[in-house]
Amino acid sequence: xxxxxxxxxxxxxNIAVVLPYDLEERLRQWTALRRKMVVQVPEAFTRDEWAYxxxxxxxxxxxxxxxxxxxxxxxxxxxxxxxxxxxxxLTGIWLPNNVSLLxxxxxxxxxxxxxxxxxxxxxxxxxxxxxxxxxxxxxxxxGELAEYLRGQVRIDRFDRQDPRNGEMAAAxxxxxxxxxxxxxxxxxxxxxxxxxxxxxxxxxxxxxxVQKEALTDDRLxxxxxxxxxxxxxxxxxxxxxxxxxxxGADAREVQERLVGGWPKVVRADSPMHVAVANVMERQLAxxxxxxxxxxxxxxxxxxxxxxxxxxxxGLMTLAVVNASxxxxxxxxxxxxxxxxxxxxxxxxxxxxELIARTAAKRFVPVEAMHHFGPVWDGGNFWxxxxxxxxxxx
Amino acid sequence: xxxLLNQSPFWPRDDASFLKEMNEICAWHLAGCPEYRRVWPDxxxxxxxxxxxxxxxxxxxxxxWKTDAAGIVHQRTLRSSSTSGATASMVALDERSSALQGQSxxxxxxxxxxxxxxxxxxxxxxxxxxxxxxxSARITAALSLRxxxxxxxxxxxxxxxxxxxxxxxxxxxxxxxxxxxxTWLLWQSWAAATVPEDVRRLLAGAEVHFVHSGGxxxxxxxxxxxxxxDEGLLASVGPGSTxxxxxxxxxxxxxxxxxxxxxxxxxxxxxxxxxxxxxTLETLVGQPGLLQFMNALSWGAPYHSVLTEDLGRLLPGxxxxxxxxxYFELLGRVPKAEVRGCANV
Numbered sequence: 001x002x003x004x005x006x007x008x009x010x011x012x013x014n015i016a017v018v019l020p021y022d023l024e025e026r027l028r029q030w031t032a033l034r035r036k037m038v039v040q041v042p043e044a045f046t047r048d049e050w051a052y053x054x055x056x057x058x059x060x061x062x063x064x065x066x067x068x069x070x071x072x073x074x075x076x077x078x079x080x081x082x083x084x085x086x087x088x089x090l091t092g093i094w095l096p097n098n099v100s101l102l103x104x105x106x107x108x109x110x111x112x113x114x115x116x117x118x119x120x121x122x123x124x125x126x127x128x129x130x131x132x133x134x135x136x137x138x139x140x141x142x143g144e145l146a147e148y149l150r151g152q153v154r155i156d157r158f159d160r161q162d163p164r165n166g167e168m169a170a171a172x173x174x175x176x177x178x179x180x181x182x183x184x185x186x187x188x189x190x191x192x193x194x195x196x197x198x199x200x201x202x203x204x205x206x207x208x209x210v211q212k213e214a215l216t217d218d219r220l221x222x223x224x225x226x227x228x229x230x231x232x233x234x235x236x237x238x239x240x241x242x243x244x245x246x247x248g249a250d251a252r253e254v255q256e257r258l259v260g261g262w263p264k265v266v267r268a269d270s271p272m273h274v275a276v277a278n279v280m281e282r283q284l285a286x287x288x289x290x291x292x293x294x295x296x297x298x299x300x301x302x303x304x305x306x307x308x309x310x311x312x313x314g315l316m317t318l319a320v321v322n323a324s325x326x327x328x329x330x331x332x333x334x335x336x337x338x339x340x341x342x343x344x345x346x347x348x349x350x351x352x353e354l355i356a357r358t359a360a361k362r363f364v365p366v367e368a369m370h371h372f373g374p375v376w377d378g379g380n381f382w383x384x385x386x387x388x389x390x391x392x393x
Numbered sequence: 394x395x396x397l398l399n400q401s402p403f404w405p406r407d408d409a410s411f412l413k414e415m416n417e418i419c420a421w422h423l424a425g426c427p428e429y430r431r432v433w434p435d436x437x438x439x440x441x442x443x444x445x446x447x448x449x450x451x452x453x454x455x456x457x458w459k460t461d462a463a464g465i466v467h468q469r470t471l472r473s474s475s476t477s478g479a480t481a482s483m484v485a486l487d488e489r490s491s492a493l494q495g496q497s498x499x500x501x502x503x504x505x506x507x508x509x510x511x512x513x514x515x516x517x518x519x520x521x522x523x524x525x526x527x528x529s530a531r532i533t534a535a536l537s538l539r540x541x542x543x544x545x546x547x548x549x550x551x552x553x554x555x556x557x558x559x560x561x562x563x564x565x566x567x568x569x570x571x572x573x574x575x576t577w578l579l580w581q582s583w584a585a586a587t588v589p590e591d592v593r594r595l596l597a598g599a600e601v602h603f604v605h606s607g608g609x610x611x612x613x614x615x616x617x618x619x620x621x622x623d624e625g626l627l628a629s630v631g632p633g634s635t636x637x638x639x640x641x642x643x644x645x646x647x648x649x650x651x652x653x654x655x656x657x658x659x660x661x662x663x664x665x666x667x668x669x670x671x672x673t674l675e676t677l678v679g680q681p682g683l684l685q686f687m688n689a690l691s692w693g694a695p696y697h698s699v700l701t702e703d704l705g706r707l708l709p710g711x712x713x714x715x716x717x718x719x720y721f722e723l724l725g726r727v728p729k730a731e732v733r734g735c736a737n738v
Contacts, residue, residue: 049733100733126733233734272671273727276683276702279674280449287428287456297672315732 010071013082017070017386020087020114021144029145030108031059036139044131048229049101052370053132056105065109065374069383080393085386087115088197092172094165094187095129096179097122100230102201103129105372106176107153111145113385116152118168123159130155166190174199174385199381204235204337208366209242209328211343212250219342220257222367224265226340228300229370231316236338236362236369239311240319242328244343248306251322255293255304258318262295262302270299274316281314288312290319307331325354332358337377340366395493395663395689402501402661403716408442411665414689415445415698422695425460429695442665443676447685447698450644453482458694464489465693473530473643482643486528487693494647494690498537501661505637505651506541506602512567513542514560516574516582518549530643534606535573537649542571548582555582557592564595568631575607576638580617584625593629600633606641606649610726640723644699648688650721653714658705660719664688668707669700671727681706681724702727 006017034057041050055061066073070085091110095103103121107129110117121127133149140146158164160183169175169190174197177184181202188198208223215223223241230237241258243251269275275298282301285292288310290303301317307327312319323331332339339360343351346365355363361378364371374382395414397406416438422429423436423446433446452458459467466488473482515535539545546563550556563570574583588596603626612622623636640658641649650658660666668682669675684705691697704724712720 098733128733230734233732235734237734269672271728271730273702273729275672276449276727277451279700280451283432283449283452284455286432287452289431298674 005077006066007074007077007081008066008070008072009074009079012071014074014077014079015070015083015085016077016081017066017085018087021148023066023112025143026112026145026148027059027062029140029143030057030062030111033057033136033140033145037135042131042135044126044128049128052101053104056108056372062108062112065112065382068374069380081391083391084389086389087113088385088387089173090116090118090171091174091176091385092168093117093119094168094175094177094179094183095119095121096183097124098233099128099178100234101128102178102372103127104132106178107132109374109382110176110385111148111153113382114148115174115385117154118172119153119155120165120168121155121157123157123162127155127157130157160186172196176381177201197384199379199384201377202335204335204361204377205239205333206234206236206336206338206340206369207240207242207332208238208340208369209244209343210246210254211244212246212254214342214344215254215257217261219366220261221265222365223340223342224258224262226366226369227318228262228266228316231300231318232313233315234370238318238340238366238369240321242331243320243322244325244328246322248304248322251304251320252291255291255302255320258302258320259293259295262299263297266299269297270316275299277314278316281312281317284314285312285317292317325350329354329358332360334359336360338362338364338369340364340369342366397663397689398493398496398500400662402497402504402663403659403718404662405717406662411663411689412439412442412445414663415439415442415665415687418689418692418697419446421462421692422460422697425462425465426458426695428456428458429460442667442687445687445698447687447700448695450482450642450699450701453484453644453696454480457483457485458696459485460692460694462692467693469528471528471530471533471643471646482530484643484646484696485694486646490647490690490692493692495537495540497647497661497663497688497690498649499540501639501649501651502538502541502604505639506538506571506604506635508541509569510541510543511569511571511602512544512546512563513538513571513573514546514548514563516548516555516572516578518551519547530646531575531607533643533646534575534641537647538571538573538604543567553582555586557589561589561592561595564592564599568599570599570601571604572601573604576605576609576622577607577611579603579605580612580615580622580625584622588629596629596631598631601630602634603636604639605636606639608640642686642699642701642703644696644701645686645688645691646696647690648686653712653716653720655713656722657708657712657714657720658723659712659714659716660686660721662718663690666705666707666719666721668705668721679706679709683727684721684723 037054169192176199177187178201184200184202278298282292282294285303290305292303303312304320307321307323439445468486471484639649639651648664665687667685668677684703685700687698705721707721
């Protein structure tokens with residue numbers, strides 16, 4: 001390992017970043033792994049999860065954190081520099097049970113900060129982070145990325161009572177915690193270095209805003225695809241679809257299109273327990289006053305109803321409500337994360353003004369709802385993996 | 394009042410009579426339970442059992458369902474024991490149904506263990522009776538045997554162990570005993586426990602009829618199969634002792650499905666069973682699928698027709714054991730899988 005300066009330029013200033021690895025080589029190695037990944041899906045992953053990881057390891061995507069955080073790469077540091085950035089050091093990542101790709105994705109991003117990594121995975125769930133690292137170590141050629149994963153990445157499986165939580169918090173310069181709000185708070189309450197920083201990813205939920213005229217068949221397909229990956233279990237998965245400035249009949253029409261289109265988008269049968277649970281969720285939604293319809297072969301439940309109804313809770317239950325734009329914004333939950341949009345002019349100033357008044361952290365096309373990146377839950381967490389040295393000439 | 398209760402539980406029945414009673418009870422709940430009406434808004438009289446409305450068993454975990462009608466006096470809420478940490482089911486009991494359900498369980502259990510009176514030893518705590526407004530499924534199952542009991546004893550101590558002193562006191566007076574426990578509890582607290590020597594001597598001369606229910610999930614994890622279970626219980630007791638298992642669910646209170654010597658479960662004549670495809674809900678004949686149970690006893694809440702998450706297969710013809718009526722093979726629970734998503738799953 002060696003420290004190497006990399007230079008970046010933005011219209012505002014030029015900066016140098018010191019990295020304990022060769023950036024171009026690391027990019028080459030991750031993308032080389034990507035080619036191996038295309039051939040084989042490890043048992044621990046679903047095909048959707050693996051496909052997303054493959055897409056995430058696209059070189060242009062991997063360069064994005066640097067570009068968004070520092071600017072365009074420069075060959076040398078001839079221009080006057082405004083700042084020097086260096087990795088803060090050991091990064092601890094706490095992952096809860098049943099988490100999907102957040103572990104591997106965060107690991108990939110953090111690997112570009114070059115800091116040693118200590119990952120705590122859930123104690124009673126399939127651990128995708130270790131499964132991904134294991135796959136990588138099997139398929140990477142000997143080189144600095146394999147050395148990093150082998151020598152600087154530690155993955156432990158333990159529960160919330162384990163004393164290793166305290167050891168991690170005491171050692172980490174950066175604590176990245178995924179979990180319930182209570183779990184996140186508990187980790188940050190553990191004794192930790194005074195100069196360490198906390199990055200929290202707590203309870204969040206998301207939804208889709210639709211203008212009926214913008215809901216083409218392609219975008220309907222995208223909506224179904226985005227929801228069907230995690231259902232309500234994903235913080236970036238829509239719990240409800242709000243048909244903006246629509247009527248009850250419009251919401252029913254969107255419901256019908258979703259129900260009709262679903263089997264064409266999701267061809268495989270749901271696992272038996274999901275199909276059976278959908279029967280229950282539909283009945284519960286009906287009992288609560290929703291117009292709930294089950295998708296062919298019990299794949300999902302689509303429930304149309306009024307804004308004030310108690311939201312249906314099923315894993316694969318998607319609610320569709322109609323609301324004015326103001327009502328939609330007013331009814332956003334306080335922990336809103338992503339609003340996926342299917343609207344005519346997403347760049348129109350009205351959306352900016354509206355989003356500014358909400359707690360939403362992302363306003364993105366429905367297709368991009370699950371796209372994880374350096375800016376997440378309201379901040380550029382990846383940028384925070386570095387500390388900044390102010391430079392003035 | 395179900396006319397079907399007037400005969401022995403495993404005598405042949407006229408399906409048309411049962412369908413008529415089921416249609417009446419469905420209409421009753423549609424009239425008295427608004428939530429149920431919202432689930433089945435367009436239903437009208439069924440011409441076959443498969444057209445009868447049903448509720449998924451899980452809806453009773455999320456909502457307390459009640460039917461209000463003349464003559465219905467709701468009593469306590471029955472709660473499932475939820476041994477695996479899952480959410481408990483809630484079933485609203487009422488006087489009218491309880492009378493029918495008591496009649497039903499008495500008739501079925503009498504078939505299993507005979508009708509002579511003897512002490513009933515229950516593997517539970519007496520304090521389970523004292524919860525206000527609620528009653529556990531475990532205690533309800535145990536007390537469904539009380540009509541066969543000359544006296545009732547609760548054997549569990551507060552620390553969860555079995556009170557052998559209490560058992561000794563009963564055995565010193567009575568060499569015939571009826572013992573009820575949840576399957577895993579009977580194994581853990583009795584069959585796998587160290588029995589004090591003096592109690593062991595008394596048991597060796599006693600005729601004990603063990604009755605258990607509640608499922609095998611915990612014992613499967615402990616690699617205890619039925620043969621080992623039965624042998625473990627019978628090893629310590631005297632001649633003439635038996636082990637009887639039945640299948641039941643809290644959402645079909647009063648109706649139990651005894652397991653016969655051929656290994657099949659039997660449906661009493663005042664109940665019915667269907668098997669449905671999990672993906673289409675079409676009824677299946679001779680193939681495995683989701684079990685649905687119906688009974689004509691439940692008037693205070695719409696748990697008269699329930700789609701379960703248990704897998705089974707209805708078998709054609711008559712059971713080799715000689716009992717008439719429907720019988721089925723139990724194939725376990727719908728397999729669960731891990732749900733993966735974000736931190737807020």
